[in-house]
Amino acid sequence: MFTYFVHRVLIMIPTLLAISALIFVIIQLPPGDYLSNQIQELKSQGDTAALAKAEFLRHQYGLDRPFVEQYATWLGVWPGPKGFSGLLQGDLGYSFEFDLPVTEVVGDRLLLSFIVSFATIVFTWVVSFPIGVYSATHQYSVGDHSLTFLGFIGLATPNFLLALVLVYFANVAFGTSIGGLMDPRYLDQPWSWAKFASVLEHLWIPVIVIGTSGTAAMIRRLRANLLDELQKQYVVTGRAKGLPPLRLLIKYPLRLSLNPFVSDIGNLLPQVISGAAIVSVVLSLPTTGPMLVHALQAQDQYLAGSFLMFLSLLTVIGMFLSDVALAALDPRIRLGEHAVR
Amino acid sequence: MIGRACPGADGGPGHFVNGEPFDPYSAESMTVEQERYYMASQWRMMWWKFRRHRLAVASGAVLAAFYFSILISEFLAPYHLHSRDAQHVFAPPQELHLFHEGELVGPFVYGLSYRLDMENLKREYTPDPNLVQPIRFFCSGDEYEFWGLFEARLHLACPAEGGTLYLLGTDRLGRDMLSRIVYGTRISLTVGLVGISISFLLGLFFGGVSGYFGGWWDTLIQRLIEIIRSFPELPLWMALSAALPVTWSPTLVYLGITVILGLVDWTGLARAVRGKILALREEDFATAARLMGASPSRIVGRHLMPSFMSHLIASATLSIPSMILGETALSFLGLGLRPPVTSWGVLLNEAQNINVVALYPWLMLPVAPVIVVVLALNFFGDGLRDAADPYR
Numbered sequence: 001m002f003t004y005f006v007h008r009v010l011i012m013i014p015t016l017l018a019i020s021a022l023i024f025v026i027i028q029l030p031p032g033d034y035l036s037n038q039i040q041e042l043k044s045q046g047d048t049a050a051l052a053k054a055e056f057l058r059h060q061y062g063l064d065r066p067f068v069e070q071y072a073t074w075l076g077v078w079p080g081p082k083g084f085s086g087l088l089q090g091d092l093g094y095s096f097e098f099d100l101p102v103t104e105v106v107g108d109r110l111l112l113s114f115i116v117s118f119a120t121i122v123f124t125w126v127v128s129f130p131i132g133v134y135s136a137t138h139q140y141s142v143g144d145h146s147l148t149f150l151g152f153i154g155l156a157t158p159n160f161l162l163a164l165v166l167v168y169f170a171n172v173a174f175g176t177s178i179g180g181l182m183d184p185r186y187l188d189q190p191w192s193w194a195k196f197a198s199v200l201e202h203l204w205i206p207v208i209v210i211g212t213s214g215t216a217a218m219i220r221r222l223r224a225n226l227l228d229e230l231q232k233q234y235v236v237t238g239r240a241k242g243l244p245p246l247r248l249l250i251k252y253p254l255r256l257s258l259n260p261f262v263s264d265i266g267n268l269l270p271q272v273i274s275g276a277a278i279v280s281v282v283l284s285l286p287t288t289g290p291m292l293v294h295a296l297q298a299q300d301q302y303l304a305g306s307f308l309m310f311l312s313l314l315t316v317i318g319m320f321l322s323d324v325a326l327a328a329l330d331p332r333i334r335l336g337e338h339a340v341r
Numbered sequence: 342m343i344g345r346a347c348p349g350a351d352g353g354p355g356h357f358v359n360g361e362p363f364d365p366y367s368a369e370s371m372t373v374e375q376e377r378y379y380m381a382s383q384w385r386m387m388w389w390k391f392r393r394h395r396l397a398v399a400s401g402a403v404l405a406a407f408y409f410s411i412l413i414s415e416f417l418a419p420y421h422l423h424s425r426d427a428q429h430v431f432a433p434p435q436e437l438h439l440f441h442e443g444e445l446v447g448p449f450v451y452g453l454s455y456r457l458d459m460e461n462l463k464r465e466y467t468p469d470p471n472l473v474q475p476i477r478f479f480c481s482g483d484e485y486e487f488w489g490l491f492e493a494r495l496h497l498a499c500p501a502e503g504g505t506l507y508l509l510g511t512d513r514l515g516r517d518m519l520s521r522i523v524y525g526t527r528i529s530l531t532v533g534l535v536g537i538s539i540s541f542l543l544g545l546f547f548g549g550v551s552g553y554f555g556g557w558w559d560t561l562i563q564r565l566i567e568i569i570r571s572f573p574e575l576p577l578w579m580a581l582s583a584a585l586p587v588t589w590s591p592t593l594v595y596l597g598i599t600v601i602l603g604l605v606d607w608t609g610l611a612r613a614v615r616g617k618i619l620a621l622r623e624e625d626f627a628t629a630a631r632l633m634g635a636s637p638s639r640i641v642g643r644h645l646m647p648s649f650m651s652h653l654i655a656s657a658t659l660s661i662p663s664m665i666l667g668e669t670a671l672s673f674l675g676l677g678l679r680p681p682v683t684s685w686g687v688l689l690n691e692a693q694n695i696n697v698v699a700l701y702p703w704l705m706l707p708v709a710p711v712i713v714v715v716l717a718l719n720f721f722g723d724g725l726r727d728a729a730d731p732y733r
Contacts, residue, residue, distance in 0.1 A: 014564075015564075015568055019571065026580045027580065027584075030583070030586070153712075153716070156715040157715075158669065158711065158712075158715070160673060161689075164689075164692065164698070164705060165708065168695070168698050168699065168702060171698075269573075270570070270571070270573040271574075273576070274576065282693070292576060292579070296579055296580055296583035299583075304583075308576055312571060312573065315572070
């Protein structure tokens with residue numbers, strides 16, 4: 001188990017390196033950069049003071065250096081103008097648009113993004129578990145059919161459209177806007193219990209909107225798995241020797257069909273994060289989504305890069321946790337020298 | 342019946358002997374029905390199995406209708422994609438009627454009378470019961486270029502002379518929503534098809550190489566797939582499409598977006614191909630082909646691939662929806678296609694502002710075809726997947 005753990009951690013390092021390289025290539029893809037665009041604009045206006053500052057920033061952030069050197073500096077393995085200062089040292093770079101270090105611009109957006117994603121996954125689990133079990137044990141009943149149908153609708157409705165429709169009806173029915181993730185008066189406040197409670201109060205709408213499709217998929221998978229298990233001989237044996245149905249269900253088939261709950265975090269997380277990114281634009285949540293869109297449009301490269309890196313990091317860590325948890329929980333998965341590849 | 346009873350030795354009833362010629366295979370011979378079943382090709386059996394899945398067949402019909410409409414969008418839409426009506430900005434949907442004052446008129450709409458509410462500067466349109474505007478069919482309306490080939494004026498339906506026909510309302514420039522949705526179908530649906538073709542080819546190639554050669558190539562490609570899969574899809578699409586140069590023409594942007602959608606989506610298919618090839622390449626028929634000197638590409642393409650092509654088509658169908666939704670999401674955010682190219686996502690881009698939507702809810706209508714098509718593709722793909730293995 002320990003060797004597997006170490007092995008899995010070691011695999012994460014090249015993966016993250018490759019991801020960071022890919023992200024850096026992508027954010028460098030558009031011709032020019034934020035500053036050179038700005039310099040062009042200032043030149044046409046003849047604003048010399050601002051021009052000098054832009055040139056200074058361009059030099060300071062090494063935008064005039066070769067590509068590989070810029071990447072190494074961004075990563076923090078090559079001394080830039082400020083010495084070793086990059087992602088590895090916790091320096092996310094500088095947002096040219098806001099004229100602030102990225103860390104300050106981002107504020108608690110990263111934390112809020114994390115909270116929304118985490119809550120969505122918990123929601124997915126909590127909702128899909130009882131529904132999946134009910135659907136499987138009551139196969140082809142009215143309840144099963146209607147839940148399956150609902151699931152299909154949930155799967156097919158893109159979550160940002162769901163958000164849009166929901167916002168519209170909330171507006172029509174209650175005359176209020178349901179956007180936002182906390183009471184406006186907490187917006188620039190430091191974290192407190194009251195603020196946290198306010199976030200929890202507002203959290204349920206985005207969580208439902210983002211979680212619907214993932215929940216629908218999870219219900220279908222749990223139902224299929226459980227149905228497979230219920231047909232097996234050991235269930236018949238258990239029933240024949242007189243085990244009470246509920247005890248039988250919990251003791252054997254349910255445990256075997258629980259695998260997707262753990263192993264699917266890896267698939268669920270990228271989906272949840274993608275969904276969160278666009279839903280937060282519609283619901284104007286103070287998470288990473290709207291700012292990422294904005295940063296991408298404005299070519300604010302370090303800001304966009306930090307967001308992309310953070311979202312990918314979340315996914316990679318989630319996959320890592322799900323792999324390790326699966327190895328620990330499922331006795332059928334054997335590790336070590338005799339492990340079957 | 343040809344046959345005779347052999348009298349027994351004692352003259353009593355003997356045993357019966359059939360006079361027909363003896364056919365040693367008679368026990369194994371089949372009825373016509375059975376023979377039809379056993380002689381059927383794989384694809385024919387898949388069709389039989391698919392036909393039993395009612396929902397999938399119905400979805401297939403819906404999809405066929407949608408895709409057919411692409412061919413004749415110009416003819417189906419009552420207005421041209423860009424024709425504006427400054428007199429009817431943000432006009433609400435007009436109701437379709439059949440009877441006017443108890444008399445059958447045929448399909449018609451009541452004309453709109455317009456009044457500007459000076460108090461809160463709101464445009465108010467009310468149907469005017471005196472203005473009966475019967476819809477004309479197979480009529481001459483806005484001029485268009487059919488697929489950019491030749492000019493024509495023929496439409497399926499047009500407004501009455503001097504009247505209006507806004508069955509789904511108009512947008513901020515007075516453009517007919519229905520016509521724009523019909524035109525948008527062309528872009529939205531083909532994005533999925535082109536995107537899936539790209540990801541299909543990439544998936545076949547990488548999955549084939551990875552599964553057939555194994556070893557070093559396999560490790561490399563599997564690592565690559567893992568890295569791509571650990572990206573959240575939408576932010577990656579957003580970043581890539583934000584990188585498309587602003588100076589590109591709309592057609593180039595369209596191609597760029599489809600390539601981006603295809604580039605990210607091939608990993609699932611590649612894994613499926615790899616798994617199947619790993620299982621099949623040790624089969625006797627593959628070994629036989631190898632011993633006869635067939636090249637790797639011939640073995641994979643000619644001998645292995647046909648065995649699982651049906652599965653691949655089914656899973657490809659199931660991943661078209663994610664492409665359509667991806668394009669819709671990107672355009673909705675303003676990072677994807679740009680006007681004058683019109684897709685459902687571009688139309689929804691207008692509905693991004695909640696204040697606009699609250700006043701003019703019909704701007705959200707492009708949501709409906711998106712959901713219908715995605716649902717239909719899901720059911721259709723499910724049916725295909727069940728049918729893909731007809732021997733079970």
